[in-house]
Amino acid sequence: MYRRKKEHKRGINYSLMLVGDSGTGKTTFANNLLESPIFPHRFAMDAPQLAFNPRVQIAKPTMVVSYNSKNGIPSHMAQFDASREHFEPGITITSTSVEIATGAEQPPSRSSMSSEASSSAQSNSHSQDKISFNLVKTHGLGENLDNTMCFDEITAFLEQQFDQVLAEETRVKRNPRFEDTRVHVTLYFIPPTGHGLREMDVEMIKRLSRYTNVLPIISRADSFTPEELIKFKRQIMDDVERFHVPVYKFEVDPEEDDIETIEENQALAMMQPFAIMCSDEKNENGEYVRLYPWGEMRVDDDSISDLRVLKNVLFGSHFQEFKDTTQNFLYENYRAEKLSSVSEWDMDKEKGESSKRDSAAPSLSNFASLITTGQFKSTNSLAMPPQSETPTTPDSKEISQGVSDSPALRQMSQSIRRGNEEIIQNIKNSPRTSTPGSPDKSKLRNISETVPYVLKHERIIAKQQKLEELEAQSAKELQKRIQDLEKRAAELKLREKLLRQQHLNSSNTSLNSRQSAQQSMAPQSKLKKEESVTDLASIVSGKA
Numbered sequence: 001m002y003r004r005k006k007e008h009k010r011g012i013n014y015s016l017m018l019v020g021d022s023g024t025g026k027t028t029f030a031n032n033l034l035e036s037p038i039f040p041h042r043f044a045m046d047a048p049q050l051a052f053n054p055r056v057q058i059a060k061p062t063m064v065v066s067y068n069s070k071n072g073i074p075s076h077m078a079q080f081d082a083s084r085e086h087f088e089p090g091i092t093i094t095s096t097s098v099e100i101a102t103g104a105e106q107p108p109s110r111s112s113m114s115s116e117a118s119s120s121a122q123s124n125s126h127s128q129d130k131i132s133f134n135l136v137k138t139h140g141l142g143e144n145l146d147n148t149m150c151f152d153e154i155t156a157f158l159e160q161q162f163d164q165v166l167a168e169e170t171r172v173k174r175n176p177r178f179e180d181t182r183v184h185v186t187l188y189f190i191p192p193t194g195h196g197l198r199e200m201d202v203e204m205i206k207r208l209s210r211y212t213n214v215l216p217i218i219s220r221a222d223s224f225t226p227e228e229l230i231k232f233k234r235q236i237m238d239d240v241e242r243f244h245v246p247v248y249k250f251e252v253d254p255e256e257d258d259i260e261t262i263e264e265n266q267a268l269a270m271m272q273p274f275a276i277m278c279s280d281e282k283n284e285n286g287e288y289v290r291l292y293p294w295g296e297m298r299v300d301d302d303s304i305s306d307l308r309v310l311k312n313v314l315f316g317s318h319f320q321e322f323k324d325t326t327q328n329f330l331y332e333n334y335r336a337e338k339l340s341s342v343s344e345w346d347m348d349k350e351k352g353e354s355s356k357r358d359s360a361a362p363s364l365s366n367f368a369s370l371i372t373t374g375q376f377k378s379t380n381s382l383a384m385p386p387q388s389e390t391p392t393t394p395d396s397k398e399i400s401q402g403v404s405d406s407p408a409l410r411q412m413s414q415s416i417r418r419g420n421e422e423i424i425q426n427i428k429n430s431p432r433t434s435t436p437g438s439p440d441k442s443k444l445r446n447i448s449e450t451v452p453y454v455l456k457h458e459r460i461i462a463k464q465q466k467l468e469e470l471e472a473q474s475a476k477e478l479q480k481r482i483q484d485l486e487k488r489a490a491e492l493k494l495r496e497k498l499l500r501q502q503h504l505n506s507s508n509t510s511l512n513s514r515q516s517a518q519q520s521m522a523p524q525s526k527l528k529k530e531e532s533v534t535d536l537a538s539i540v541s542g543k544a
């Protein structure tokens with residue numbers, strides 16, 4: 001009852017993420033789902049001004065929670081501007097929190113929530129529950145030449161939410177205001193190509209499903225004829241089987257589930273992937289419709305769209321199921337993996353093995369040599385436990401020897417490094433390291449101290465990796481520029497040489513031609529002279 005009362009006050013926490021290519025209709029869907037024009041479109045400045053649903057209230061407006069996957073800056077909150085979003089490189093992840101009043105027709109007033117009367121009412125009905133709903137949206141996926149950075153950005157975000165819960169769980173004194181931001185379900189919007197899943201879809205869903213339940217969704221389903229849609233759905237589910245894509249399947253357990261649940265899940269499994277259509281326009285009855293020159297289509301019409309079914313799945317039949325799977329299966333797996341890696345690392349450390357190994361995080365000091373050999377490769381994964389207690393911190397001389405000349409990069413590198421040093425210093429000064437291997441320490445306490453410590457370490461390593469990747473990238477660019485410049489210089493030298501040669505040749509030719517001209521002139525004058533001499537002789541001889 002106490003837990004229920006607390007949950008009642010704070011609202012039932014529920015988080016949904018929308019992932020998919022740009023223009024697949026995520027924003028329109030989000031507005032349709034909440035029946036309020038909360039999310040602005042990227043290009044539609046003249047979107048119709050519709051009324052808000054009185055049951056929905058914005059608790060925290062849309063904020064960027066993670067951005068700029070290229071420079072490895074850790075995630076943080078910032079204002080979101082939909083019209084400027086596409087100027088950012090990589091992808092942008094935003095989060096919006098709303099409160100949804102459920103059950104009763106009228107949203108409950110806060111005053112009615114006090115006193116024991118409300119708690120007794122709860123036992124009879126859930127009519128005054130509210131959902132503290134967090135909607136996470138990705139922007140710009142599929143717009144980059146190389147989308148692998150976007151995948152990393154999204155999975156890092158999801159992992160971070162798990163890490164926060166893990167760190168909180170293992171804390172001796174818990175924060176009563178802690179907000180669980182784990183994503184319970186993700187809708188992956190498949191573009192209406194009619195050709196099954198793309199390699200990118202397979203890869204993205206595989207990565208997402210480590211941290212969240214994933215429902216594949218066919219967006220803009222009005223692009224298909226009924227036959228085409230059936231074929232497209234079948235192709236997608238064939239690809240799901242063929243490539244072992246772990247999407248959420250509405251599976252049944254004949255021993256556990258009642259007949260109603262079995263039938264419902266079987267029907268939903270047959271419908272998968274849900275094909276939806278959405279719209280920003282409403283008709284005079286207040287229903288969302290798509291208006292075409294030839295007529296009008298209600299987006300909630302079950303005969304042409306699965307939108308209503310999807311809404312019911314998200315907020316009705318599978319609401320608790322998604323939360324339970326996240327907590328009991330996905331998070332538990334992650335937690336077990338993480339804690340076992342932590343305790344393995346702990347044991348290794350106690351055996352003193354870590355000192356024999358090389359640092360897991362390559363330092364800036366070997367950066368120059370890596371660049372000169374052109375063999376920079378980062379083999380560390382974000383989930384990898386650190387193998388050295390203290391990552392190597394190069395001195396400022398080493399940093400200044402770095403190949404990159406960018407002042408912004410150098411400044412960022414220094415600030416991250418300073419932060420790292422501070423964290424490492426704190427860790428060194430913590431009581432745990434001052435009394436290592438204390439025999440009266442219980443295992444749990446040991447783990448509770450170790451987990452946040454390892455998470456910090458991992459963050460440091462992740463930061464260093466990103467920094468080093470960035471440095472390697474800019475160094476490579478610099479090297480390429482140097483090579484280009486050298487090539488151009490060589491070309492210019494060659495041209496200069498050629499020009500000189502040409503110049504020399506042309507001056508030689510003009511000299512030769514002048515000489516030959518003189519030579520050709522000489523016999524003439526000679527002739528004239530001879531002629532004149534002959535004339536003179538004839539005059540003298542009196543022949544003239």
Ligand SMILES: Nc1nc2c(ncn2[C@@H]2O[C@H](COP(=O)(O)OP(=O)(O)OP(=O)(O)O)[C@@H](O)[C@H]2O)c(=O)[nH]1
Binds near residue numbers: 139
């Ligand atoms: N035909 C059709 N068009 C749709 C549907 N849903 C949305 N659209 C339109 O598709 C365009 C893009 O929709 P958005 O909701 O902005 O797409 P998005 O995925 O949020 O795009 P980004 O903000 O770029 O990530 C808009 O012009 C919508 O009106 C649909 O079901 N059918």
